[in-house]
Amino acid sequence: xxxxxxxxxxxxxxxxxxxxDFCKTLFLPKKLRKRQYLLQDGDICKYxxxxxxxxxxxxxxxxxxxxxxxxxxPEGWWLxxxxxxxxxxPSLFNIEALEDCELLxxxxxxxxxxxxxxxxxERYFRILIQNNLIVTQRRLMGTLxxxxxxxxxxxxxxxxxxxxxxxxxxxxxxxxxxxETLSRVRSQIAARK
Amino acid sequence: xxxxxxxxxxxxxxxxxxxxDFCKTLFLPKKLRKRQYLLQDGDICKYxxxxxxxxxxxxxxxxxxxxxxxxxxPEGWWLxxxxxxxxxxPSLFNIEALEDCELLxxxxxxxxxxxxxxxxxERYFRILIQNNLIVTQRRLMGTLxxxxxxxxxxxxxxxxxxxxxxxxxxxxxxxxxxxETLSRVRSQIAARK
DNA sequence: AAATGGGCTTGATCTATGTCAATGATTTTA
DNA sequence: TAAAATCATTGACATAGATCAAGCCCATTT
Numbered sequence: 001x002x003x004x005x006x007x008x009x010x011x012x013x014x015x016x017x018x019x020x021d022f023c024k025t026l027f028l029p030k031k032l033r034k035r036q037y038l039l040q041d042g043d044i045c046k047y048x049x050x051x052x053x054x055x056x057x058x059x060x061x062x063x064x065x066x067x068x069x070x071x072x073x074p075e076g077w078w079l080x081x082x083x084x085x086x087x088x089x090p091s092l093f094n095i096e097a098l099e100d101c102e103l104l105x106x107x108x109x110x111x112x113x114x115x116x117x118x119x120x121x122e123r124y125f126r127i128l129i130q131n132n133l134i135v136t137q138r139r140l141m142g143t144l145x146x147x148x149x150x151x152x153x154x155x156x157x158x159x160x161x162x163x164x165x166x167x168x169x170x171x172x173x174x175x176x177x178x179x180e181t182l183s184r185v186r187s188q189i190a191a192r193k
Numbered sequence: 194x195x196x197x198x199x200x201x202x203x204x205x206x207x208x209x210x211x212x213x214d215f216c217k218t219l220f221l222p223k224k225l226r227k228r229q230y231l232l233q234d235g236d237i238c239k240y241x242x243x244x245x246x247x248x249x250x251x252x253x254x255x256x257x258x259x260x261x262x263x264x265x266x267p268e269g270w271w272l273x274x275x276x277x278x279x280x281x282x283p284s285l286f287n288i289e290a291l292e293d294c295e296l297l298x299x300x301x302x303x304x305x306x307x308x309x310x311x312x313x314x315e316r317y318f319r320i321l322i323q324n325n326l327i328v329t330q331r332r333l334m335g336t337l338x339x340x341x342x343x344x345x346x347x348x349x350x351x352x353x354x355x356x357x358x359x360x361x362x363x364x365x366x367x368x369x370x371x372x373e374t375l376s377r378v379r380s381q382i383a384a385r386k
Numbered sequence: 387a388a389a390t391g392g393g394c395t396t397g398a399t400c401t402a403t404g405t406c407a408a409t410g411a412t413t414t415t416a
Numbered sequence: 417t418a419a420a421a422t423c424a425t426t427g428a429c430a431t432a433g434a435t436c437a438a439g440c441c442c443a444t445t446t
Contacts, residue, residue: 060334083327119315122312126318126322129322134275136326141261141263144261179425180405180406186424340433361394362393370434371434373436
């Protein structure tokens, strides 16, 4: 159950098997069925999750009822509403399983304990968050300058895996365009080949 | 010269004066005149900077020649192209002083040394980057769902200080709209009051 | 004081994308 | 297997914001 977690941690830092044994005690395994929520808008994000299996989406809903996807989180990724998790303020996001999922959950107190007992995890999370920031900044700059078609082409280049697992209208709401526009963009690309 | 840095670090972690004395030796003071570049697109970002005085902007230029501003960095903030700094790949960004600035620069080797000698800095930078990620994620979600007017209103609410120091067309390119649109948005808001 | 130039505003268009609506196709549920 | 959702596509039309262009204001330089 913890193999993937162990592997992912080992890609970035070195810890002993004793340390990892302690680490394991801090996590709560959890299964989610497809369409089940890990977090709902208005609730406080009590857990940060490591995805062992499946894929989830984090999204918000605007006043007009449109959904906007912040990220997809397939197996091997960490997942949380960082702001709500850290501050205990109600979250603006929903986190929903797009497939049956297996997660490892950690609460804020356990997370704090982990950082305290095994300080090298400060480094681990610093690097994870750093990488996330770099990707998010790039995406932001892309939304400021690119056309719908450029965004889509960049997406399929960057995350070819997502395309098979995620319905098209969710890709659209990740890109910040409507499903209709995405459909038209795709048919234009196809027509040119 | 190092007062602000000391104060800012102390807001997040505790370090001894000896530790801070060591820390100081790793920084290189640097003054920039208004319009001078700290980093140009295509160069490798050799420094992370702490801003003691002044304000800078980080921006990129797209194929059509339009500028898109990633962030403004006033005094008390850290500043870098994280990706280029970490990987030594050429940067896609320009960093330009918008006023005469006083900076403290640290190279990658010195930064690594700092983290190694005073590991609590892992925590410090983790928290900084974490806060940056939270803000960037919110801004991204905003760009996906908000109108030009909503974005502008949120900006003046969130960063009232920037408005006085930064020319309006740069606020527009931060928001991802044209200067003309921002001008019209402002006149509409004014007309309603 | 004149000249230069950057920055802001305003007007007239243009365009990419959104909105609304209908039609099949495909998957899920009963 | 039928019924019901869900999803992708396509067409007609609407609109927010971009683009192009002109003029004005204010600061800096000559």
